[in-house]
Each structure stands twice: as C-alpha cells, then as structure tokens.
Amino acid sequence: MRKLLFFIALSLFLLNQNIYPQTQNTKFRIARLKYSGGGDWYNDPSAEVNMMNYLKKNTSIDVDEAKFYTADVASDEIFDYPFVLLTGHGNIDFSDNEVKRLRKYVENGGFIYADDDYGMDESFRREMKKVFPREELKELPFSHKIYNGHYSFPRGLPKIHEHDSKPPQGFGIWYQGRLCVYYTYETNISDGWADSREHDDPKEKREESFRMGTNIVVYVLSN
Numbered sequence: 001m002r003k004l005l006f007f008i009a010l011s012l013f014l015l016n017q018n019i020y021p022q023t024q025n026t027k028f029r030i031a032r033l034k035y036s037g038g039g040d041w042y043n044d045p046s047a048e049v050n051m052m053n054y055l056k057k058n059t060s061i062d063v064d065e066a067k068f069y070t071a072d073v074a075s076d077e078i079f080d081y082p083f084v085l086l087t088g089h090g091n092i093d094f095s096d097n098e099v100k101r102l103r104k105y106v107e108n109g110g111f112i113y114a115d116d117d118y119g120m121d122e123s124f125r126r127e128m129k130k131v132f133p134r135e136e137l138k139e140l141p142f143s144h145k146i147y148n149g150h151y152s153f154p155r156g157l158p159k160i161h162e163h164d165s166k167p168p169q170g171f172g173i174w175y176q177g178r179l180c181v182y183y184t185y186e187t188n189i190s191d192g193w194a195d196s197r198e199h200d201d202p203k204e205k206r207e208e209s210f211r212m213g214t215n216i217v218v219y220v221l222s223n
Contacts, residue, residue: 027064028055028221031071031081033112037093039120041086042070047193048085054193054210055217059150073098083111083220087190089119092127099130106131106180111220114183115190118163128173128181137171137183146170146182146219151211158208160201161188179223182216189213 030048035041045068052066071078073094078084078101086092094102106112114124125137140146140156147153147170157168168187172179191199192209201209 027062028052028083028217029064029069029081030217031069031078031084033078033084033086034070034072035086035088035092035094035098036074037091037123039088039090039092039123040117041088043088043117044191044194044198046195046198047190050195051190051193051210051213051217055214058210059214059218061217061221073102078102078105078110079108082109083113083217085190086112086114086124087117087120089117090123092120092123094127094130099127102131106175110180112181113216113220114181115188116183116185117188117191118161121185124183128183132173132175132181135173137173137181140170140172140182144170145223146179146215149215149222150218151215153212153215157184157187157189158205158212159187160192160205160209161199163188179219 030052032041032045032048049066049068052063055061056063056066069081071081071084074097102112116124128137142154142156147156157170159168163186166186169185171183171185173181173183189209189212192201192206193213196206
C-alpha cells in the first residue's frame with residue numbers, strides 16, 4: 001500500500017513540475033485487471049500497448065516499456081499499478097475477498113478505468129455496488145475536466161463503436177472527493193486503442209479514442 005501511495009504522490013508532484021525521472025519504479029503503466037466470472041477480461045491485449053505508445057509520443061508522461069501488463073484482482077500485484085483497466089464482453093464476479101481488496105486499492109490511491117466492451121454493463125454495475133455499497137455511478141457533465149484536459153471534447157465522450165444507437169456516457173464513483181472509478185458506456189474507447197486489424201475502425205475514430213484515453217490518464221495523474 002505504501003508503494004502505491006508513494007507512486008501516486010510522486011506522479012502528482014512530477015506532473016505539476018513537468019519533470020519525469022528515468023527510473024523504473026516511477027514510470028507509468030496501464031495494467032489490465034484480471035477477474036473471474038467468465039468475462040473475456042483479456043481481449044485485445046494490443047490496446048494498452050498502443051495507448052502507452054501514444055502517450056510516449058504525444059505527452060511528456062514518462063511511460064514504462066509498452067507491453068501488456070496484467071493485475072489479478074485476487075493478488076496483491078494490483079497495488080503495483082495506480083491505473084488499471086477493466087473491460088470485457090461478459091460476466092464479472094468478485095469474491096468477498098476481492099471486493100475488500102478492490103476497496104482497499106481505491107482507498108490507497110488506485111484508479112479503475114472500466115470500459116464496457118458490450119455485454120458487461122449489468123455485472124459491472126452489480127459488482128461495483130459490492131465494492132461501493134453506499135455510492136452510485138453518477139454521470140459526469142460535459143464540463144468535467146476529464147473532457148477538457150489535454151484534448152477538448154466539449155460534447156463528452158466520442159462514439160467509437162455503434163451498439164444500440166445510444167449516446168456514449170461516462171460515469172464516475174468518488175472516494176473522499178477523488179474520482180476513483182471512471183466507467184465508459186456505449187462507446188468502446190479501449191477497442192479504438194487496439195490494432196487497426198482487430199476492429200477496422202476508421203483512422204479518425206482511433207485518433208479520438210487515443211485522445212480520450214490521454215485525457216483520462218492526464219486527469220488521473222494531475223488530480
């Protein structure tokens with residue numbers, strides 16, 4: 001826990017100072033959250049790799065070697081990553097111990113970015129209620145800093161994939177005034193990060209997804 005808190009505090013300081021040391025322990029990484037329940041938590045492993053490479057090229061964030069990192073919710077390894085991505089098409093199921101572990105992860109400064117890959121919405125909302133029984137997922141207004149940071153999205157989330165002809169939405173959960181969970185629905189931001197051959201997304205849609213991903217990361221590191 002102390003390692004995670006130190007990483008968060010150091011990242012905030014370095015971002016504010018625009019200084020990024022070349023040490024392995026302070027470099028930014030995105031880890032995919034591994035969970036039980038049958039959902040394909042592992043799909044499109046190129047997504048985070050491409051997103052981290054985009055951050056390297058387009059920001060001053062000191063990104064670690066771009067590769068597919070995983071963090072098992074049932075293991076203490078999640079505390080090595082201040083930023084985890086939870087995605088998939090199917091069911092999510094957290095044990096009582098995993099619920100406590102995720103809660104502790106957030107309380108110690110961790111951030112969960114959840115991206116519905118079409119099919120996990122019901123189980124995600126159910127399992128988040130276990131982790132945060134007193135909190136509700138609340139939609140973020142278009143004026144929120146996450147949409148108006150490194151890049152500007154005055155109309156909120158971009159629509160990357162069409163599923164049910166519904167508008168994209170971004171929801172959040174806060175802990176002690178800090179946005180600790182951000183959930184994107186009806187958009188598939190992380191699919192836009194994947195190799196182009198995976199979903200055949202237009203170049204402009206992929207660029208929108210990378211820019212929104214950058215906003216999310218920059219917001220987390222600066223808030």
